[in-house]
Amino acid sequence: MRGIFSRSIAARLFWSAALACLVVLTLAGLALTAVYRQTAQVALDEQLNIYLSALVADLVNARDDANVEPGQLGAPQFELALSGWYWQISRLGAPPDVRTSRSLFASYLAPLPDSVSPDAQGRKRGEIAGPDNKPLRMLEREIDAGEQGRYLVQVAATTASVEAQVSQFDLALGLTFLTLALLLVAAMAVQARYGLRPLRALRADVMAVRRGKADRIFGAFPDEIAPLAAELNLLIATNREIVERARTQVGNLAHALKTPLSVLVNEAEAEAKGEGAASGTLAEKVVEQAMVMRDQVTFYLDRARAAARAGAVGVATPAAPALAAMARALGKIYARIDLSVDCPEDLRFLGEKQDFDDMLGNLIDNGCKWARGEVQVHVEAVEPAGDRQFLRALIDDDGPGLAPGRRAEALRRGRRLDETKPGSGLGLSIVKDLAEAYGGRLELGDSPLGGLRATLLLPAAA
Template identity: 60%
Template sequence: VYLRALVADVASSGDDQRTDPGELGDPQFDLVQSGWYWQITRLDSEKPQIRASRSLFATRLPKLAESGVPAGMGGARAGYGAGPDGRALRIVERQISVGDAGLYLIQVAATTEDLEAQIGRFEVSLAVAFVLLAAGLLATTAFQVSFGLRPLRRLESAVADIRRGAADRIDGDYPTEIAPLADELNLLVSANREVVERARTQVGNLAHALKTPLSVLINEAGGSDDPLAGKVREQTALMRDQVSFYLDRARAAARAGAIGAATEVGPALEALARTFRKIHRDREIVFPAAMPDLRFLGERQDFDDLVGNLLDNACKWAASKVELSLGLEPAAAGRSRLVVTIDDDGPGLAPDMRAEAMRRGRRLDETKPGSGLGLSIVADLSGAYGGALALEESPLGGLRAVLRLPAA
C-alpha cells in the first residue's frame, strides 16, 4: 500500500515535490529508527538524488537489485536486508520511469518483528470476523429451518391428536405446499373409518345369519332324549361358541384398526364395578378408590370385553376377594402403556398351566360354567391392539392377570 502511494506520488509530480511522510498515513515514518522507512532514489543522474523518511535519519536502505534479488511482476522486488539499527528489514522496491523527469527507485521497508505483529493482529481480526460470520450464518440457518419446519410440526401434532383420539380431523391453515398433504390425511382417516364401519356391519350380518340356524337346531334337539339329539345339542352348542368367538375376534380386529378411537378408563371401570358387584354379591370386589385420569387407545366396547372377561374369570375362581389396580408404564417410541392388574384369592394356576389356560376353548375345570374362550379372547384382542396378557402368581394367593394396552 505504501509503495503504491509513493509510486503514484512520484509518477504525478516527478522531482518537483517532496512526498510528505504524513500523507502515507503512518506517523512511524517520522520517528527516528522506528522500524518503518521509505526512500526514493533517482538513478539516471550523475549524482543520485535521494529523498527518504525522517525515520532513516542519515542512513540509507540497501538496494535489493544489487543483492541479486530478481524482479517479479511489474518490476517489483521483495527481500530482506539490514536496517539502520541492525534489525532485519523486509524491503519492497520498485523501479519506475517518469519520462523526462527521470528514472526512480522507490523502496519501503519495515522490521520483520513489526510485520509479524501486524500480520498476527490481522489474522486474529480475520479469525474473529470469520467466527462471527459463521455464527451469524448458523443462527440464520437455524432460524430459517425452525421457521420453515413449524407447519410440519403443527401437522405432526394434529396427526398425533387424531391417533390419541383427541381430534377427528386435521384443522387449521397450512402453507400451500403442505395443505394438500393435510387434505389427503383427512381423506385417509375418513376412508379408514368407513372401512371399519362396513366391516362391523358385515360381521353383524354374518353373526345373525349363522346364529339363527344354530338356535333352531338347538331348540329342535332340546325336546328329545334321543342320543342323537343329545349329540346334536352338544355339537351345535360348540359350533355356536366357536362362531361367537371368531365373530367377536373379527369385530374386535376391525375396531382395533380404527384411527382416533379413545376411551376414558375411569367411567368404564365404574360401570364394570357396578355390574360385577351386583352379579357376584358374595365376593369382595375392590376397585381403585379414586379412578385415575387415564385413557385407553381403543373402543369402549373392547375395553369392556377385555377387562370384563378377566373380572368374570377372577370372580368365578376367587374364594372371597378380587382386586383390580391400574397403572402406566413407558413403552417404545415415547408412548405409554396402560396396565390393568386383576388379582384373586382362588386356587391359582401352576406355571406350566398358564399358557394352556389361554388356548382357545381350553377349560381346565369342566365344573365351571363357560366355553373356555374368555382368556383366549382377551389374549387375541389385546394382541390386536399391540398389547399383551400375562398370567402370574398373585399376592392374594390365587392368579394375577396383567393386561397391557396402549394408552392414549
Template identity: 50%
Template sequence: MDHELRKRGTSSLATRLFLSATAWVVVILVITGFVLSSVYRQAVERSFDRRLNLYLRTLIAEAATPDEPGADHPFQSLGEPLFEIPLSGWYWQIARVDSDKVDVRSSRSLWDKQLTKLDDTTGTLTPAGVRIGYVSGPEDQRLRIVERQVDFGSDGKFLVTVAGDATEIVDETRTFDYYLGGTFLTLTLVLVFTTIFQVRFGLAPLKRISDSLAAIRSGRAERLEGEFPVEIAPLARETNALIDANREIVERARTHVGNLAHAIKTPLSVIVNEANVHGADPFASKVLEQADVMRDQVAHHLERARIAARVTVVGTITDVTPVIEGLRRTMEKIHRDKDIAIDVEGNEQAKFRGERQDLEEMVGNLVDNACKWARSRVFIEVMVNVLTADRPPMLHIIVDDDGPGLSPAERTQVARRGQRLDESKPGSGLGLSIIVELAALYQGNLSLGTSPIGGLRAELILPAA
C-alpha cells in the first residue's frame, strides 16, 4: 500500500509537470498564432492597398488630361477587366466636391450606384493624403477602399475613389489561418509527446529512489544503491547519511539502556540482600516490597525505552506465521497439564512491520493469558485488512479462549498497569499493560471483548507489511 501511495505521488508530480508544460505550450502557440495571423493579414492588406493605390494614381492621371473633365472622355478600364463587369466588387468613382451640381463619373461595374464616402471613423488618412478603410458596397459587399481629394484647378475639386472586393483579403487570410492552424496542431502534438517523454525520462531517477526506499522499508535493502544524475545524487547521499545516523542513534540508545539496566540492578540487588538478612523486621519487609516495585518499574520503563529505540529502525519486517507456530508449541508444553488445544488459522503470508521479539512478547502474553484461563481450547486467527488507499494495511491477531471471560468493567481494569483480578494465577499484572504500550509504539492497539467460543477475545492490531 505504501508503495502504491508513493507511486501515485510520483505519478501526480509527473502529471502536474506534464499539464504545466502542455498548458504553457498551448498558450504560447495560441498567442503566436494570433500574432502571425494578424501580421499576415496586415501584410495582405498592404499588398491590396498598393494595388488600389496604383489604380488610384492611374485614374488621377487619366482624369488630369487636358480635355478632362469632359463628359465624353473615354476612361480606360485601368488594366483590370473587373471594372467593366457590373457589380463585380471592383469600382472607381470621380465625384465633384466643390459644387452643388452633381458631377459623378464611375466605372461600368458600379452600374448606376455610388460608393460610400469614408470619414474619420471608417477610414485612416495616410501622410500622402489618401484615406483608406472598409465600406459596404452596392450588393452589401465588404469593400476595401482608397480615396483622395484632387484639385484640377479651373476644372474644380474632385474626390477620386477606387474600391476592391475585400473577399480576397478574407480568403487569403483564412487560407493562411488554416495552414497555420494545421501546422501548429501538428507542432503541439509533437511537443506534447516530447514533453511526455522528457517528464517520464526526467523523473525516472526519482522513481528509482522511491523504489529503493520501499525496498529499505520492507527490509530488502539497507541503503540507496546505484548511480544517480548529478541533480539527484545529493538527495541520495543525504538520505543514506540519514539512514546511517538513525542506525547509530538507535545503537547508542540500546547501549545506554543496557548500561542503565546494569547500573540500577546492582544497587537494587544489594538493597534486597540486606533486607533479606532482616527478614523478620517490618521495615525490612517494607523495603523488600518497595524493591520489588522498583524492579518492576525499572524493567517496565527500560523495556519501553528498548522497544521505542527498535521501532525507529527502518526496514524491519517479521513473518507472523513462524512466530505464532513457535508460540503455539511453547504454550502447549508449558500448559501440558491442562491439555489445552491451541488452533491457528489465517493468512500465512501475513507480515508484521516491526521487530520479531516485540511480536513474540505481545502475542506470547496474550496466548499465555488465554491458556491460563481457558478450560480446553484457545483459538488464534491472523488477518490482514487493507483499509483505504490513504491508510496502510493493518495486521489483526485475534486470540480467543473458552474460559470465564471478563465483564466490560473488568476488561478496562486489567489493561491498567499492575492490575490483577485473581491473585491465584501467576503473574505480575504487567502483561496486558505492556502489550497496550508496545502496540501504541507501533501505532496499533489492543481491544478486549467476548469470544464466540465463550471466554475472552483479545484483538491485537499492528501495522502490516
C-alpha cells in the first residue's frame, strides 16, 4: 500500500481524503451521539421532575392521616412490579414511615450519597442500582411538611429507555453516515480524476514533443501547472539550442579545417611532383597549419563544452571564493600588477564553476597583460530582469585601452591586435560566446583608470 501511495498522486489524494472523511464522520458521529444522549437524559429528568413535583404537592397538601396513593400520579408504570419506574416517600426521624409505589414490590430505594449536591430547588440527581440491580436515574428532594415532619421524596426510572433511544439513534446515524461516506468516496474519486486531468494533458503534450508531432507544449493549464509547462518549454528550447549549437560548431569546425588541410594537400602534391619548396619550408608549413588546426579544434571543443554546460539545471557557483582563487594565481604570474577584487560574499553565478573561471580568468588575465600597474575587479548584483537575476563583473585596467572602432574586432575569433602579446586570439571570443550561451553578454568600453573596461553580464542564482 505504501508503494502505491509513493507512485500515484491520485491514490494519495483519494486515500488521504478518505481518511480525513472517516475521521471527520467518526468525530461527528460521537459528538451527535453525546448530544442526543444528553438530550434524552434531560427529557427523562424532566419527566421524573414532573412526577416528583406531583408527589411533593400531594404530600404537602395531605391531611395528617392522608396517604399518597400510586394512582394519584396517573402513570400505570408505577403499578407494575419491577417496571423500572418507582417512587418512595420516607419520613425523616421518628416515627419512621416509608411509602412506596407498588412497582417496587417490597423493595426500597437507597438515598443518593451526601457527595451529590442539590440544585437551587433542593433536588438531587444521580444514578443508583434498582431492585433488580439495573441502573436507575433518580431525583430526590427533602420536604418539610410542617406538623407531619420532614420527608425524603424519591422518583426513579430505568435508563434502559435512554439507552434504547441512543442505540436506535446510533443505528440510524450509522446508516446515514455510511451512505454519506460512500457518496463522498465516489465524489472524491471523481474529483481526483478530474483534478489530475491537466497532468494527463501535459503528459500527452510532452509525448507529442518527444515524438516530433509538436515543437513545444501548447494549451491552457491551471495556475498550479502553468509554471511547470512554462519551465518544460524553456527546457525544450534549451535542449534545441544545444543541439543547434552542436550542429553549428561541427559545421564551423569542418569549414575551419578545410583551408589548412587544403594547404597541406597542395604542398604534399607539389612536393611529390618535385615542384614544392625545400623540405624545411614544407616542415614549417606543416607545423604552421597543424597549429592552426589545433587552435581551431581547441576553440570549437571549448565552445561545444561551454554550450552544453550552459544548459545545465540547478548549478550555482559562489563568486567570491572563485575570484579570490583567481587573484592569488594571477598575482603570482603578474607580480608587478596591483590586482584588487571586490565581490559580495553571498553573490552566486548560476552556472558551472569551470565556465565562471574561464570567463573571469580570461578577462582578468587580458587586463593584467595590458595593464601598466593596476587592475581592478568589481562584481555586483544588478536589478532583476523579469524573473531572472543577473550579476555584473567590471574588469578595469590602466593600460593603453582600445579605440571604439577596434573593440568589435577584438571580440572576433582569432583576432590578435598585438602579435607581441602571447595567446591565440581566441580568449575574448570564447568569453563572448560562453556569456551569450548563458543569456548574458560581454561589452568593452573605457575604464576610469584610463585603460579598457570589460563588462560581463551573467545570470545570478537567487
